[in-house]
Amino acid sequence: MPARPRAVTVGEGLAVLVAQPGPLEDSRSFDRGAGGAEANVAAVLTQLGVETAWISRVGDDGFGRYLVRHLAERGVDVSAVAVDATRPTAVYVKERGGGSGGPTDLAAGASRMLYYRTGSAASALSPVDLGAATTLLEGCELVHFTGITTALSESATALTETLVDMPRGGRLVSFDLNYRPALWDRREVDAAEVLARHVRGCDVVFLGSDEAEAVFGTGDPDSLRALFPQPRHLVVKNDAHAVIGFLGSDRVEVPALALTVTERIGAGDAFAGGYLAALLQSRPHEQLLRFGHLCAAAALTGVGDGAELPPLPLVESLAAISAADWAALRYPAAVTENVGS
Numbered sequence: 474m475p476a477r478p479r480a481v482t483v484g485e486g487l488a489v490l491v492a493q494p495g496p497l498e499d500s501r502s503f504d505r506g507a508g509g510a511e512a513n514v515a516a517v518l519t520q521l522g523v524e525t526a527w528i529s530r531v532g533d534d535g536f537g538r539y540l541v542r543h544l545a546e547r548g549v550d551v552s553a554v555a556v557d558a559t560r561p562t563a564v565y566v567k568e569r570g571g572g573s574g575g576p577t578d579l580a581a582g583a584s585r586m587l588y589y590r591t592g593s594a595a596s597a598l599s600p601v602d603l604g605a606a607t608t609l610l611e612g613c614e615l616v617h618f619t620g621i622t623t624a625l626s627e628s629a630t631a632l633t634e635t636l637v638d639m640p641r642g643g644r645l646v647s648f649d650l651n652y653r654p655a656l657w658d659r660r661e662v663d664a665a666e667v668l669a670r671h672v673r674g675c676d677v678v679f680l681g682s683d684e685a686e687a688v689f690g691t692g693d694p695d696s697l698r699a700l701f702p703q704p705r706h707l708v709v710k711n712d713a714h715a716v717i718g719f720l721g722s723d724r725v726e727v728p729a730l731a732l733t734v735t736e737r738i739g740a741g742d743a744f745a746g747g748y749l750a751a752l753l754q755s756r757p758h759e760q761l762l763r764f765g766h767l768c769a770a771a772a773l774t775g776v777g778d779g780a781e782l783p784p785l786p787l788v789e790s791l792a793a794i795s796a797a798d799w800a801a802l803r804y805p806a807a808v809t810e811n812v813g814s
Contacts, residue, residue, distance in 0.1 A: 478526040478550050479753055480518050480615045481606070483636065484511030484622035485595030486529050486544070487563040487588075488536035495571030496578045497587075506779075507543040508565065510619045510651055510742050513779055517746025517768055519548035520782045523753055526550035526609050528602060530594040532562035537594065547779075553606035557594035564589045567738075584736070588655075590625075599628035600635045610639070614753060615677075617647040617745070620668055624656035630667060637674035645752075647677035649745050652684040665689060669701075677706040677752065679745050685709070694719075708748065708762070710741070716765065720758045727762040730770045732804040743772035743780035751792070763792040763799070770804040783808045 486509035492500035511527065518525040527549050531537030533556050540562060541551050566587040570579025579585060590596065603610060610616065616636055623633040637646060648671050657664040665688050672678050678701070682692030691697060694709040694717040701707060707719040714729040747768030751761045767788050772780035782788065791807060 476524045477612045478524045478609060479613055480515075480523050480525040480617065480749065481528060481609050481613045482511035482515045482518075482525065483528040483598075483603075483616065483618045483632070485509050485563055485590065485593065485598070485625060486512040486527070486531065486540045487565050487590065488539060489565055489567060491567045492569055494569045494581070495573060496575060497566070497568045498577065503566070505539070507540055508739070508779075509540075509563075510621050510649065511617060512540070512544060512549075513739050513742035514617055514746040514749070515544060515549045516547045516779050517743050517782065518750050520780075520785075521747065521750035521754075521764075521768075521788070522785055523750045524548075524550070526553060526606075526613070528553045528606050528609070530555045530557050530560075530598055530602065532556070532560055532594045533558050534562055536564060537562040550609070553602075553609055555594075555602060555605065557597060560592060560594040560597055563593035563595060584738070586738070591659075593625075595622075595629075596625045597628060598622065598625065598632050600632050603632060603635055603639075610644075611642070613644060615645040615647060615749060617649070617677075617749060619649040619651040620671070621651045621653055621656065623667060623671065624653055624660065624664070627660075627662075630662070633671060637671060641676075645676040646674070647679075647745070647749055648672065648675040649679040649741065650681065650684050650688065651741070652681075652688050654687070672701050673703045675704055677708075677749065678704040679708045679741070679748075680710070681741065682709055682711040698724075706752070706761075708765070710744070716744075716762050718758065718762045720761075723758055725759050725762060727759060727766060728800065729766050730799075730802050730804040730807075732770050732774050734773050736776055737773060739780060740769045740772040743782075744769040746780075747788075756792070760792045764788060767791055767804075774805050787811055
């Protein structure tokens, strides 16, 4: 029998079509990939040795079958993914700049995401999907979801509020703000009110300072901690490439690694996955943040939404180095220099 998952992520997965560089209308072919915040986190957790399940809904179509297979191949338990016979799997297209200077071309290295998720199978997520996954939820140690999921629909908000309100029994609930204004613009609810309830009701919370500024009126870590004293773990990522982590009254700041960015998509999900894996492995507070940074660095220097991580023993050793060595670390050179040593 497979091991019972220690972690469960809940949310939408998307098929990704990556265009060739240049104006989108001129792209003759597309590379296929997989995305979705909670799916990305699940794949990071399994790479770090944490048995993980993903709860979602996909369409009865090739994209849905691809997403389920993609996660299963990465060791994620997909037994609680429902197949919707009437709604399609969500898709997004990644447009990439060719730098030609043309009126519809982006700058070289720039990208833009075009989402096709209205009416998707995952938008029909509801508390019923949790009832079908009772065994997974009752047996796990942590459940993770994001503000993207709760923004999808009224029924999805009911699902996430049910997750927050369920008896914990020692289980942790983790929430990443992931504020997407375009999703909330279609809803007749106060996004800030819904998201604040989720922040206050969860045990582990990840906030981008820019997103927090847009939703709550401040991106300052200490002000956010004063506004939200409830989560035991409050992690604030800022534009200065540092992360401030609050664990109860303990406050730790850890700088990001020096690197050259290839692509930013998926870095926040990778950070959350690294942090949560280290938390489930009972690592010290500073190492929770370092695990997050190392996983985010893998996403930032790779291609595609999903981070391909170094071996766990290497991540462990790098997370445990001195502060001076950490400040001098450059990614991915630190990985290539240490693999096989």
